[in-house]
Amino acid sequence: MSPxxxxxVDDEADIRRLIEEILVDEGYRVITADGADAARAxxxxxxxxxxLLDIWMPGEDGLSLLKSWAEPGLTFPxxxxxxxxxxxxxxxxxxxxxxxxxxxxISLAKLLLTIERALExxxxxxxNAGLRALAAxxxxxxxxxxxxxxxxxxxxxxxxxxxxxxxxxxxGTGKEGLARWLHGRGPxxxxxxxxxxxxxxxxxxxxxxxxxSESGDSVQAGLIERAHGxxxxxxxxxxxxxxxxxxxxxxxARGELVRVGGKAPVRFDVRVVAATSQxxxxxxxxxxLREDLYFLLNVVPVAVPALRERSEDLPDLLAYLGDxxxxxxxxxxxxxxVAVQNRLRQHDWPGNLRELRNLVQRLLLLGGxxxxxxxxxxxxxxxxxxxxxxxxxxxxxxxxxxxxxxxxREDFERVYLEHRLREAGGSVGKLARLCxxxxxxxxxxxxxLGIQAGRDTADAGP
Numbered sequence: 371m372s373p374x375x376x377x378x379v380d381d382e383a384d385i386r387r388l389i390e391e392i393l394v395d396e397g398y399r400v401i402t403a404d405g406a407d408a409a410r411a412x413x414x415x416x417x418x419x420x421x422l423l424d425i426w427m428p429g430e431d432g433l434s435l436l437k438s439w440a441e442p443g444l445t446f447p448x449x450x451x452x453x454x455x456x457x458x459x460x461x462x463x464x465x466x467x468x469x470x471x472x473x474x475x476i477s478l479a480k481l482l483l484t485i486e487r488a489l490e491x492x493x494x495x496x497x498n499a500g501l502r503a504l505a506a507x508x509x510x511x512x513x514x515x516x517x518x519x520x521x522x523x524x525x526x527x528x529x530x531x532x533x534x535x536x537x538x539x540x541x542g543t544g545k546e547g548l549a550r551w552l553h554g555r556g557p558x559x560x561x562x563x564x565x566x567x568x569x570x571x572x573x574x575x576x577x578x579x580x581x582x583s584e585s586g587d588s589v590q591a592g593l594i595e596r597a598h599g600x601x602x603x604x605x606x607x608x609x610x611x612x613x614x615x616x617x618x619x620x621x622x623a624r625g626e627l628v629r630v631g632g633k634a635p636v637r638f639d640v641r642v643v644a645a646t647s648q649x650x651x652x653x654x655x656x657x658x659l660r661e662d663l664y665f666l667l668n669v670v671p672v673a674v675p676a677l678r679e680r681s682e683d684l685p686d687l688l689a690y691l692g693d694x695x696x697x698x699x700x701x702x703x704x705x706x707x708v709a710v711q712n713r714l715r716q717h718d719w720p721g722n723l724r725e726l727r728n729l730v731q732r733l734l735l736l737g738g739x740x741x742x743x744x745x746x747x748x749x750x751x752x753x754x755x756x757x758x759x760x761x762x763x764x765x766x767x768x769x770x771x772x773x774x775x776x777x778x779r780e781d782f783e784r785v786y787l788e789h790r791l792r793e794a795g796g797s798v799g800k801l802a803r804l805c806x807x808x809x810x811x812x813x814x815x816x817x818x819l820g821i822q823a824g825r826d827t828a829d830a831g832p
Contacts, residue, residue, distance in 0.1 A: 375399040379409040380424040406430035416637050418446050425452040440467045447488040493560045509547035512690045513683030517675045529556040534667050537645040539674025542722035545645035553601040561600025566593050568609030576614055577630050584632035597640045604644040608653050619663040677719040684715050691730040701734040705741045784819045
């Protein structure tokens with residue numbers, strides 16, 4: 371894994387050289403720039419872990435450079451250095467997003483302490499983002515069955531290796547959760563975990579979403595670049611169109627990308643974990659999966675079992691999920707009796723873990739009493755069994771099963787999102803929470819599907 375680097379921007383060569391020598395001795399990788407243009411070129415080539423930025427430089431000053439970085443959003447901490455500092459300058463730098471302000475002549479002890487604290491804060495932000503994802507759904511591979519013990523041991527061994535991983539299993543078996551668990555146990559756990567999904571990569575914005583963009587001084591990192599130093603999770607990647615698959619295969623194989631509108635290549639270092647609910651070999655033979663992408667990702671294939679294949683894990687899963695939802699949603703804890711556990715072990719779980727999570731959450735939310743009985747479970751299972759498996763009749767949406775899969779998926783997504791948008795009262799912020807999607811990703815999806823929705827400026831409601 372690439373450790374990133376510290377970029378030192380100062381017009382005085384002696385200061386650049388002194389700081390570089392000090393930081394290299396401390397084990398940091400350092401790159402220097404003598405002005406704003408050189409600094410921009412360094413950031414375009416590779417995103418730094420931290421920038422030490424002088425304010426007073428010939429031509430464009432440090433505050434102007436900081437402002438140009440801050441407009442699209444700072445993705446790295448910036449520490450300002452100045453020999454002519456004023457309170458007004460420090461306040462303006464802080465307002466623009468600078469982490470701290472150091473006066474020249476620079477104190478070595480203060481410089482090293484400031485860098486250490488800034489890097490620690492940046493790492494904590496990454497870890498907090500991961501913890502928020504863990505709070506949404508539990509990801510730990512629970513169960514004492516032979517198949518789960520084998521899977522857990524296999525993933526544990528693989529967590530420390532950079533080789534691409536391909537998770538294959540039915541929909542709802544928790545492949546993203548396993549990827550997050552794997553990420554959290556490996557050497558990249560302090561880095562980002564970035565998800566790429568087919569639905570977010572359609573239409574003209576496909577290349578921008580993956581590669582990012584450059585326009586003048588504005589640089590917008592794409593999904594691949596944002597995963598630098600961490601894990602890139604390709605969810606249901608076979609659903610990507612041929613052009614996107616070719617773009618991914620070429621970019622990942624080279625380890626560098628060129629942003630849309632940019633010229634210089636940008637290096638990146640990611641651990642790739644891919645997931646699919648389809649048989650990759652069959653898709654390869656049918657032509658829906660490119661051979662170059664398949665062989666790039668299928669370095670270490672891992673089979674994820676369906677829930678019906680490990681029914682002996684249900685007691686552990688029920689206890690784990692019951693405790694999880696009781697703590698997260700502040701619901702009363704309810705026990706699953708032996709009769710209920712036996713009944714659930716007989717269920718075939720077509721929705722796998724996703725269906726089980728939904729059932730447990732619903733029973734805790736709607737039921738009463740310390741123990742869950744069969745009288746509550748049977749109606750809940752019956753609703754799943756009676757759910758339509760084909761095109762609904764009457765006034766419901768009708769899907770054309772003669773369409774290609776990609777078009778049929780778009781039809782379903784359009785109907786689904788329109789329905790949930792009505793439930794959310796037109797609020798895209800609430801819709802994002804209902805669907806479990808990141809808001810920027812959701813705006814792009816709504817635009818691609820032709821669904822009109824206003825941009826929320828506030829989102830105070832639950």
